[in-house]
């Protein structure tokens with residue numbers, strides 16, 4: 001991590017700006033983290049553009065707060081822009097919206113070598129990134145994540161895609177952005193539920209490999225949820241550094257990147273059961289999923305006794321669900337849940353791979369987990 005003055009315009013910014021590099025050879029890029037960065041996007045991305053024009057992809061909620069400052073900033077740097085405003089929500093990560101977006105991009109006269117801007121949360125970043133991966137067989141894109149979840153996870157690392165009716169994120173491509181601009185001021189407009197959902201992914205970095213960070217979160221979560229900018233910025237920095245390290249070591253998830261899926265196999269199955277909507281946000285599903293992964297780890301005697309209770313206790317203390325019975329929709333039965341878990345991209349020959357833990361900060365990849373163990377566990381977990 002370094003405090004950057006290399007990117008155009010950063011020196012003039014109020015407040016500190018941190019730049020976390022993602023080292024991927026010719027596809028390397030920077031994550032800029034700081035307050036008010038949306039208003040400096042023009043200067044930040046100008047060096048990345050082949051010609052001074054771009055297309056902005058956003059949603060109705062985000063547009064209300066952030067579209068005008070973004071457009072002003074682009075115009076101020078002499079960059080022309082077209083904009084498409086999509087419906088907010090997970091349902092937008094669909095084939096229908098992908099088709100509409102691709103046709104719209106082509107209609108703007110976009111060319112190979114151009115670069116689009118994804119302004120929004122994980123849904124917009126994943127969808128716009130996937131469109132950028134396939135339109136004209138690949139154009140550039142810049143991520144401007146406006147949710148905590150997108151700032152610490154989905155905007156970094158090049159996973160792009162849409163949902164299938166058979167499961168979450170099952171159609172997609174690895175396509176790295178040219179740069180990520182995380183404006184911490186954007187978090188001020190987030191609903192508390194969205195902030196908590198993003199926090200689940202922050203906590204994930206502690207649970208996977210950084211017990212000291214998890215301890216810091218236990219001590220500082222209240223500050224973070226009260227909007228303390230210093231605490232938020234620190235947590236985003238640590239999270240992005242962790243993600244950048246993992247992605248640089250294993251860009252296409254041939255190995256260790258799978259650790260970032262802690263809680264996701266359980267979580268994605270619950271999201272599918274909830275219908276991918278407002279009933280269960282992705283981060284909420286990850287929170288329950290991580291707590292379940294720790295309970296399963298303890299149950300199978302691989303994890304320190306007491307770790308699961310500490311994890312659940314912390315997640316619950318910030319208002320996140322930690323057990324399936326906290327969820328306000330009809331839970332699937334154990335067999336149905338197992339079938340949903342099998343749709344996971346980590347499954348091999350129909351066998352489940354789970355991310356388990358020996359302790360807080362000590363996650364590991366467990367391939368070939370026996371169905372019978374998972375079913376017994378689900379029978380207990382899904383009892384209401």
Ligand code: GLY
Nearest residue numbers: 153157159257260
């Ligand atoms: N969200 C998990 C990953 O990027 O690998």
